[in-house]
Amino acid sequence: MKRQKLTTLTLGALVGALVLFLASCSEEEFNPSLTREFSIQSTFNGATYKIKVGLPLDYNSSGIKHSSIYVLDGEENFDFVANHCEEISDRYSVTNVVVVGIGYGNDRELDYTPTKISPTTGGGGDFLRFLENELVPRIEQEFSVDTTRNSRAILGHSYGGLFVACALAVNNQLFGNYILLSPSIWFDNEVSLLLEKEYRERNRDKPQLVFLGIGQSENLGRMQAPFEAFYQTLRDNYSSISLSKNREDDLDHMGSKNPNIIKGLTYYFKNR
Amino acid sequence: MKTSKYLPLLILVLAPTYGFAQREPAASPKDYPTRELTIEPGIGIHTNFGTDLLLAGLIQWNPYKRLSLASHTSFNINNLLQRDFNYIKTDYNYSFNQKFGAGTTFYSRKSTHTLLLMIGAKYTAFKETVYNPAVDKVSASISALSPDYGLMYSHKRGLKKYFFTGRLYVPLYPWPVKGSDINFVDGNINNIALEVGVGMKVK
Numbered sequence: 001m002k003r004q005k006l007t008t009l010t011l012g013a014l015v016g017a018l019v020l021f022l023a024s025c026s027e028e029e030f031n032p033s034l035t036r037e038f039s040i041q042s043t044f045n046g047a048t049y050k051i052k053v054g055l056p057l058d059y060n061s062s063g064i065k066h067s068s069i070y071v072l073d074g075e076e077n078f079d080f081v082a083n084h085c086e087e088i089s090d091r092y093s094v095t096n097v098v099v100v101g102i103g104y105g106n107d108r109e110l111d112y113t114p115t116k117i118s119p120t121t122g123g124g125g126d127f128l129r130f131l132e133n134e135l136v137p138r139i140e141q142e143f144s145v146d147t148t149r150n151s152r153a154i155l156g157h158s159y160g161g162l163f164v165a166c167a168l169a170v171n172n173q174l175f176g177n178y179i180l181l182s183p184s185i186w187f188d189n190e191v192s193l194l195l196e197k198e199y200r201e202r203n204r205d206k207p208q209l210v211f212l213g214i215g216q217s218e219n220l221g222r223m224q225a226p227f228e229a230f231y232q233t234l235r236d237n238y239s240s241i242s243l244s245k246n247r248e249d250d251l252d253h254m255g256s257k258n259p260n261i262i263k264g265l266t267y268y269f270k271n272r
Numbered sequence: 273m274k275t276s277k278y279l280p281l282l283i284l285v286l287a288p289t290y291g292f293a294q295r296e297p298a299a300s301p302k303d304y305p306t307r308e309l310t311i312e313p314g315i316g317i318h319t320n321f322g323t324d325l326l327l328a329g330l331i332q333w334n335p336y337k338r339l340s341l342a343s344h345t346s347f348n349i350n351n352l353l354q355r356d357f358n359y360i361k362t363d364y365n366y367s368f369n370q371k372f373g374a375g376t377t378f379y380s381r382k383s384t385h386t387l388l389l390m391i392g393a394k395y396t397a398f399k400e401t402v403y404n405p406a407v408d409k410v411s412a413s414i415s416a417l418s419p420d421y422g423l424m425y426s427h428k429r430g431l432k433k434y435f436f437t438g439r440l441y442v443p444l445y446p447w448p449v450k451g452s453d454i455n456f457v458d459g460n461i462n463n464i465a466l467e468v469g470v471g472m473k474v475k
Contacts, residue, residue: 187358188358190359190402190404193402193404219351219396220320221400222360225360225410227412229410232408232410249418250418251450251459252462253458255447255457255459
């Protein structure tokens with residue numbers, strides 16, 4: 001009886017400790033005094049997006065025009081990206097950027113996919129027009145940011161990475177820097193590869209920085225080969241590109257996201 | 273991914289183990305299905321939507337009643353059901369795991385419950401090819417050796433020479449070694465292994 005009680009207590013304590021440990025693994029919030037928030041409704045798709053803007057520490061004092069990074073899936077990624085931009089720019093003694101986290105207005109699957117293969121896909125064109133004509137102009141009007149193509153970057157993961165690949169292909173004048181993490185290049189029979197090919201002549205000589213990241217353990221038969229195909233097509237066809245890729249050891253689709261964000265941002269700050 | 277997404281899963285995984293340990297009253301020593309050495313082949317799946325087929329075997333040696341030593345081998349044919357998708361062909365995709373472990377066994381009237389801490393290595397190899405006629409054909413292959421450690425629960429039911437066996441393995445690598453970020457648990461959850469088979473008492 002005594003032994004059974006001891007076993008019960010031990011197992012209970014183990015479960016409790018694990019639950020407490022998991023619960024403590026929350027992400028650190030970006031400095032609220034440097035965060036601005038607003039909502040913006042798109043006239044292209046009718047959705048309202050909650051925007052978070054993370055400012056550099058020296059934003060008010062320096063008077064310089066900062067570069068900007070637009071972060072897809074902003075509700076999940078804004079704090080992590082903003083914190084690491086501050087840390088990495090500080091480490092390499094380079095000017096920090098304004099981080100723009102784009103929250104969800106529609107289902108992410110709708111906003112980040114380029115073609116309609118189901119009722120919940122194919123809104124990527126409208127979302128890109130929203131960025132180009134509404135969000136980016138508003139950011140550049142209200143904040144002290146550089147308004148040139150080369151000063152703007154966009155970061156996306158999974159379907160967000162697919163959107164970044166399509167933005168690179170079809171509207172290359174909007175952003176000069178692209179961070180694609182585990183991009184869903186497989187979507188709709190690799191339509192993003194076809195778009196890249198279609199618009200290649202127009203884009204191939206423009207300067208661009210591209211970082212591609214993926215998890216080594218993403219082995220569901222759809223991620224690795226299209227990722228490699230996108231990397232090779234950029235490497236072989238773009239003359240003025242600054243290009244890098246990273247496979248994060250032993251990590252899967254979600255697990256590789258944050259390590260690849262750090263590597264992507266590091267590559268961006270060192271090479272922009 | 274938020275912590276809350278994984279808490280119910282974790283509790284779901286651990287609760288049966290916790291429950292088994294409490295449920296059955298202690299049996300008298302003569303009723304214990306004691307076995308010193310068993311061989312337990314089995315088949316299984318990973319919890320990544322059940323698309324991996326596992327061919328596995330456990331050898332367990334109990335030199336003392338409460339001490340269990342084990343060797344677990346598993347050959348996994350991964351992503352078995354979807355080898356051709358959107359012009360992406362899987363040329364091959366497999367992994368091989370070998371682990372050794374130690375733990376303890378709880379006894380009840382007709383079954384035993386063993387908890388083991390397992391440590392070993394995992395070799396993974398896969399290759400994919402994009403063959404979309406509209407773009408260049410490109411392949412990507414991965415070949416990687418990584419640590420593999422975690423917790424195994426092994427259930428044996430039956431008193432005779434041959435008995436039913438079921439196992440649950442929860443990998444702990446790469447989390448928390450790569451960091452405490454909850455996102456890392458993604459791969460661990462995908463690779464939780466569930467196995468069933470028929471065991472044989474050797475001694």
